[in-house]
Amino acid sequence: MIELKNLSKVFKVNNDEIVALKDINIRIDNGEIFGIIGLSGAGKSTLVRCINLLEKPTTGDVIIDGLNLTNLSKKELLKMRRNIGMIFQNFNLLEQLNVIDNVCFPLSLLKISKETQKEKAVELLKLVGLEHRLSYYPSQLSGGEKQRVAIARALATNPKYLLCDEATSALDPNNTQSILSLLKEINEKMNVTIVVITHEMKVIEKICDRVAVIDSSSIVEIGKVSEVFTSPKTIITKELVLPESTKINFTGNLGRKIRLIFDGTSTEESILAKLILETQTPINILYADTKELEGVTYGHMIVELPENKKSEEKIITWLKHHNINYKEEL
Amino acid sequence: MFLSEMLRDLWNNGLIQIGILETIYMTLLSSLIAYIIGLPLGVILNITDKDGLTPNKVINSILGFIVNIFRSIPFIILMVAMLPVAKAIVGTSLGNRAMIVMLVIAAAPYIARVVESSLKEVDYGKIEAAKSMGATDLQIIFKVILRESIPSLTTGAVIATVTILGYSAMASTIGGTGLGQIAIIYGHQRSNADITWLCVLLMVVIVQIIQEVGIYISRKSDKRILKSRNN
Secondary structure, eight states: OOEEEEEEEEETTEEEEEEEEEEEEEEEEHHHTTEEEEEEESHHHHHHHHHHHHSSSEEEEEEEEEEEEEGGGGHHHHHHHHTEEOOOTOOOOTTSSSSSHHHHHHHHSOOOOOHHHHHHHHHHHHTOGGGGGGOOOGGOOHHHHHHHHHHHHTTTTTOOOOEEESSTTOHHOOOOHHHHHHHHHHHSSSSEEEEEEEEEEHHHHHOOOOEEEEEEEEEEEEEEEHHHSSOSSHHHHHHHSGGGGGGGGGOOOOOEEEEEEOOOOTTSOOOOHHHHHHTTOOOEEEEEEEEEEEEEEEEEEEOOOOHHHHHHHHHHHHHHHHTTEEEEEO | OOOHHHHHHHHHHHHHHHHHHHHHHHHHHHHHHHHHHHHHHHHHHTTTSTTTOOOOOOHHHHHHHHHHHHHSSHHHHHHHHHHHHHHHHHHHHSSHHHHHHHHHHHHHHHHHHHHHHHHHHHHHHHHHHHTTTTOOOHHHIIIIHHTTTTHHHHHHHHHHHHHHHHHHHHHHGGGSSHHHIIIIIIITTTOEEEEEEHHHHHHHHHHHHHEEEEEEEEHHHHHGGGGOOOO
C-alpha cells in the first residue's frame, strides 16, 4: 500500500518559490491500477517522483507498506527503490547496451551472477514479447518495442509497485493500446500495483480502477473511474473527460444545455429516439460519446433543448419519468 | 633534384625518422597522462554542475576557475612559466621529460572541459532511470554516464591528441625534440625551406592517421548509429 500524507513540494528558483504540490493525500491499495490525470504543468510528474523520492517532498510523508520513506537513510532508500519499478515517456534505455543488457542492468547493480541475470532477463523479455530481439540495440527498435524493454527492465528486480510516467504519450494509438494491455496483464498475472500518470483520459478509461485528478498542484477529485467519468464534479475533470474541440461549438447555442448520462442498463435501448418520438420535440445533439469502463458501457451526451419553455418542461419530465440521469451544462 | 644537401644528410643519418618517432612518442605519452588526469576532473565538473548528479556549487566553481586560468594562458607562455614546476617534478627543465610535464599541464585542463561537454550529452532521463532502480552515485557515473558517452569521449580524445601534437611542436622552441625541433633548427634557422615543408607534411600525415583511426573507433563503438536490422 502506498500512502501519501499531507505531501507538498516547493521548488526554489532564484529566490522565487514555485509550489508544485499542495497538501496531497492519496492512498493506493495493493493490486489496483491507480491513475493520476492532469494537464501539463499540474504537478503530476513531480507527484510520481515523490513516490520513489526522486524528488524529496518539502513536507509530508510517503509511506509504503508501513515504511516512511522520508525517514530512510540513503542506503535503505536505494534498497527500497528496487521494490518500485518505474517507466518513462522517453523510455530512457541505455543506448550503448543491447536489449538483454538493458534488462540485466538493474540486476548488474546488485551482486548477482551473470547467468542468473540473463536467465531473468530472457524470462521477462518473453513476457513482453521481445524474445526475438535480445541482441538488438535500442536504436534498432520501434517506440513500442523500446517501452516493452523498459517495462521488462523495470520488472527485473521483482518490484511490488510500478510507476508509469506518461508511459504511452510518445507512442502511436496502436502501440498505446498494446502497452496498456501489457500493463493490465502484468497487474493481473504478477500482482503488481501500478500507478499511471497521464494527461489522456483514454489511458485512465482503459486500465485504471481508481483515478485522482490533479489541477494547479492539488488533488481536486478522487474516486472510481466510472464515478469520476460519469459525474465529473470540477471544471478541470470535465475538460479532461470531454475533448477540448467539442466545447467550441457550445457558445453559439442559446438553448438550455443538459448532459445526459447513461449507464450500462440504458444504452442498449434507443433512448434518444424514444424521447423525441414520445415528446414530439426536436433536440439538438452537441456532443455524444460512449466509453467502456470495467466492462460496462457508459454514454455521455450533451443536448440543447428547444428555447420554448413548454417543450423544455416536457423533456425534463420525460427524463425524470424514465430515471435517466442528467445535469445542467454551462 | 631541388632537395638540399642537409635534408639528404638528415634522412641518411636517420634524424628525420627519429624525429617522427619522438613526436609520436611525446604526443601519445602526454595525451595518455593528460587524459588520466583530465578525465576525473571532467567527471567532477560534470557531476557537480547545477544540473548534474550531485550538484556542488563550491567544488564546481573552484575547479572551473582553475581550469579556466590554465585554459586562458597561451601555451607558449604557460610553457616558460611552468619550467620550475617541471624541474620540481622530473628533476630537470630540459629535454623531453620536462616537455611532457609541460604538455600534460597544458592539456589536462583542456581535456577536462572536453570530457565535461561529452558527459553533458547524456540525457538526464537515463540517470533518473538508474536512480529509480536504486543505483548508487558511483554506479551511475561508471555504468551510465561514462559508458553512455564512450563514442563522444573517443572523439574528444582524438581532438585533444591532435592539439597536443601541435603543442609538442611548439615545445621544441625551448628544448623539446621531434619534428618541430627539426623544422626550427634545420629548416628555419638554416634556411632550408624543403626541410620545413617536409616536417609540415609529416605532421599532417600523423594528424590524419590519428584522426581517421580515432573517428573509426568512435563510430564503431557507437550503438546509436546501427540503423538497419541485421536478421
